[in-house]
Amino acid sequence: MTELELRDLRKTYRARGRPPVAAVRGIDLALRPGELLGLLGPSGCGKSTTLRMIAGLETVTGGDILVGGASVTGLPAQRRNIGVAFENYALYPPLTVAENLAFGLRARRGADRADVARRVKEIAERVDLTDVLDARPAGLSSGQKQRVSLARALIREPDVLLLDEPLSHLDAAQRDTTRRELKRIQRDLGHTTILVTHDQEEALSLADRIAVMKDGVIQQLGTPYEIYDTPATVFVADFVGEPAINLLPGTATADGHARLSATARIALPVPVAAGREVVVGVRPEDLALGGEDGLAARVVAHEPLLESGLATLAVDGVDRPLVVLTGPEVRLAHDDRVQVTADPRLTHVFDAETGDALR
Amino acid sequence: MTVRRRLVGWLADAALILYFVFALFPVAWMVILSLKPANQLFSTYFSFSPTLDGYRTVLGDSEGIPFVRFFVNSLVVSVGAVLLSLLVGLPAAYASARWRFKGSENLMFTLLSFRFAPELTVIIPLFVLYQKLGLFDTYVGMVWVLQLVTLPLIVWIMRSYFADLTPELEQAALLDGYSRKQAFVKVALPLVKPGVAAVSLLAFIFAWNNFVFPLILTSSEAQTVTVGALSFLGGDRPKYNLTAAAALVSVVPPLLLALTIQRYLVRGLSFGAVKS
Numbered sequence: 260m261t262e263l264e265l266r267d268l269r270k271t272y273r274a275r276g277r278p279p280v281a282a283v284r285g286i287d288l289a290l291r292p293g294e295l296l297g298l299l300g301p302s303g304c305g306k307s308t309t310l311r312m313i314a315g316l317e318t319v320t321g322g323d324i325l326v327g328g329a330s331v332t333g334l335p336a337q338r339r340n341i342g343v344a345f346e347n348y349a350l351y352p353p354l355t356v357a358e359n360l361a362f363g364l365r366a367r368r369g370a371d372r373a374d375v376a377r378r379v380k381e382i383a384e385r386v387d388l389t390d391v392l393d394a395r396p397a398g399l400s401s402g403q404k405q406r407v408s409l410a411r412a413l414i415r416e417p418d419v420l421l422l423d424e425p426l427s428h429l430d431a432a433q434r435d436t437t438r439r440e441l442k443r444i445q446r447d448l449g450h451t452t453i454l455v456t457h458d459q460e461e462a463l464s465l466a467d468r469i470a471v472m473k474d475g476v477i478q479q480l481g482t483p484y485e486i487y488d489t490p491a492t493v494f495v496a497d498f499v500g501e502p503a504i505n506l507l508p509g510t511a512t513a514d515g516h517a518r519l520s521a522t523a524r525i526a527l528p529v530p531v532a533a534g535r536e537v538v539v540g541v542r543p544e545d546l547a548l549g550g551e552d553g554l555a556a557r558v559v560a561h562e563p564l565l566e567s568g569l570a571t572l573a574v575d576g577v578d579r580p581l582v583v584l585t586g587p588e589v590r591l592a593h594d595d596r597v598q599v600t601a602d603p604r605l606t607h608v609f610d611a612e613t614g615d616a617l618r
Numbered sequence: 619m620t621v622r623r624r625l626v627g628w629l630a631d632a633a634l635i636l637y638f639v640f641a642l643f644p645v646a647w648m649v650i651l652s653l654k655p656a657n658q659l660f661s662t663y664f665s666f667s668p669t670l671d672g673y674r675t676v677l678g679d680s681e682g683i684p685f686v687r688f689f690v691n692s693l694v695v696s697v698g699a700v701l702l703s704l705l706v707g708l709p710a711a712y713a714s715a716r717w718r719f720k721g722s723e724n725l726m727f728t729l730l731s732f733r734f735a736p737e738l739t740v741i742i743p744l745f746v747l748y749q750k751l752g753l754f755d756t757y758v759g760m761v762w763v764l765q766l767v768t769l770p771l772i773v774w775i776m777r778s779y780f781a782d783l784t785p786e787l788e789q790a791a792l793l794d795g796y797s798r799k800q801a802f803v804k805v806a807l808p809l810v811k812p813g814v815a816a817v818s819l820l821a822f823i824f825a826w827n828n829f830v831f832p833l834i835l836t837s838s839e840a841q842t843v844t845v846g847a848l849s850f851l852g853g854d855r856p857k858y859n860l861t862a863a864a865a866l867v868s869v870v871p872p873l874l875l876a877l878t879i880q881r882y883l884v885r886g887l888s889f890g891a892v893k894s
Contacts, residue, residue, distance in 0.1 A: 275720075314789075314793060315792075315793075316789050316792070316793075335792075336789070336792040336793050337792055337793075337795045337796065337797065338795075339793075341793060342793065343789075343790065343793055345786040345789070345790060346786075347784055347786055349784065349786035349787050349789070349790040351787060351805065352809070353808065353809070362791075362794065363790075363794035363795075364794075366791070366794040366795035366796045366800070367795055411790065412793075415794065415795075
């Protein structure tokens with residue numbers, strides 16, 4: 260159990276004849292010992308670069324990386340004692356699972372044969388690989404490959420564990436089981452872990468805290484509920500949540516509403532100066548059909564998904580479609596007229612220009 | 619319809635057979651030539667009394683021409699050239715596949731241009747240099763100059779093999795505590811073994827077949843079969859039967875090698891051209 264800290268970590272790629280690209284622009288993070296932090300963001304947001312810098316596979320342009328309070332920024336990957344489970348598993352094809360696991364231990368001089376065999380057996384039991392120890396990677400399912408990759412990272416007892424998109428190559432069924440396994444193993448062994456992913460489900464289900472990244476900057480850091488309940492920016496609100504949040508541009512009025520069009524108004528959760536341009540965010544699950552004082556809308560489409568439904572509405576005078584999660588009992592037809600209301604306590608409001616949440 | 623299709627099939631077969639005869643005729647002619655007794659060389663075409671005397675003479679070191687020695691020389695310089703190229707070329711190929719550094723592409727294309735440039739353009743300066751350096755007619759000199767033939771080939775083909783490996787394999791090894799060198803030797807190299815086999819064979823064949831370098835840069839000590847076989851044409855009367863026998867013998871090693879690792883060879887030749 261070791262803490263991990265990133266201080267103003269930066270990475271700028273410079274190539275001759277091209278403008279420099281700032282991939283990571285000052286990241287501050289502190290992980291408690293044993294914590295699993297999800298680094299969530301779209302591709303190109305700098306999350307993989309951050310991971311590679313922590314591992315020592317990428318040089319650091321600025322800032323500091325501390326493992327257990329000591330800086331490892333200047334150390335080569337070999338001397339950092341950080342375990343990485345790569346996205347493509349990076350298993351060595353000619354070797355069996357057992358040999359793959361042992362390979363990592365043999366790097367150290369004077370690795371005792373019996374000790375290596377014992378640790379391979381131990382870790383195989385931990386991640387449920389005992390049956391396939393003599394198989395070669397090509398003969399494994401992707402779920403098993405993922406577990407071998409994890410075991411390979413864990414067998415050296417690293418101070419910090421880094422997981423790069425661990426579930427992205429698994430099919431739906433394997434993803435569920437592997438996710439649960441991953442959570443159990445991480446809890447059992449108690450490694451301080453960073454999980455890099457673009458898949459919110461992966462981050463929400465596994466991580467103690469999530470850092471949402473965009474353009475090399477952390478937009479928000481918090482527990483899954485904090486991220487979901489109080490998104491700090493439009494980007495975070497939009498990126499986290501499935502189905503995606505409705506984002507409606509409007510103008511704040513003096514009586515605590517936002518005018519979305521000549522006729523449509525929506526109540527704001529916090530007072531905002533009249534005339535300010537805002538973006539109102541309402542999640543499909545926080546909207547309800549019916550009510551007196553709601554938005555008048557026309558049904559464009561209704562997708563009955565049995566246990567729930569997804570209605571796409573055209574609010575009068577508003578260009579953007581509004582998506583509403585409906586209950587299983589709701590029956591809607593194309594062109595039906597409905598009223599839709601939002602709970603102001605569950606509504607979010609952002610500055611239209613900066614995208615920051617107004618609170 | 620079917621009749622027509624069958625006719626087309628026959629015509630195609632006939633054309634192929636015709637081409638086959640045309641292409642293989644010189645080889646067949648050489649085989650016939652090599653089996654002729656000396657006194658029937660110019661008096662017969664196909665009807666003659668075949669004899670292995672030509673081969674006996676060539677391999678038996680008579681006529682004052684040390685053909686066996688040329689043969690051994692060829693083996694030594696070709697194998698030597700390939701080994702040296704592997705020693706230098708494998709790390710070079712790996713480095714160029716993994717890292718881009720200032721001028722790395724220029725360096726690679728300069729190397730490739732050694733293959734494109736006709737050997738004759740540099741042969742005279744090389745001759746002068748070799749004379750002065752004492753490399754003329756030596757194994758070291760031949761192995762060295764053959765690097766122009768084998769090194770670009772090995773570097774370029776092995777580069778695409780290395781580029782095909784995912785770098786994560788080596789990175790995982792680094793994280794385990796292996797050094798860069800160990801990651802190369804223990805992780806990357808074993809995975810490109812089939813490539814090494816294919817490219818070594820190719821390079822060997824090119825080195826073995828080379829004619830201009832041994833022609834100008836050797837005289838007797840380090841002379842190879844390609845030049846040595848010509849010695850039988852000299853003298854008062856050209857001994858075509860011996861030349862043919864010598865040439866056929868000299869084809870044996872590359873042919874045997876090619877047949878043994880044919881599969882790798884095809885893969886080696888087409889590698890990079892077709893993405894798997």
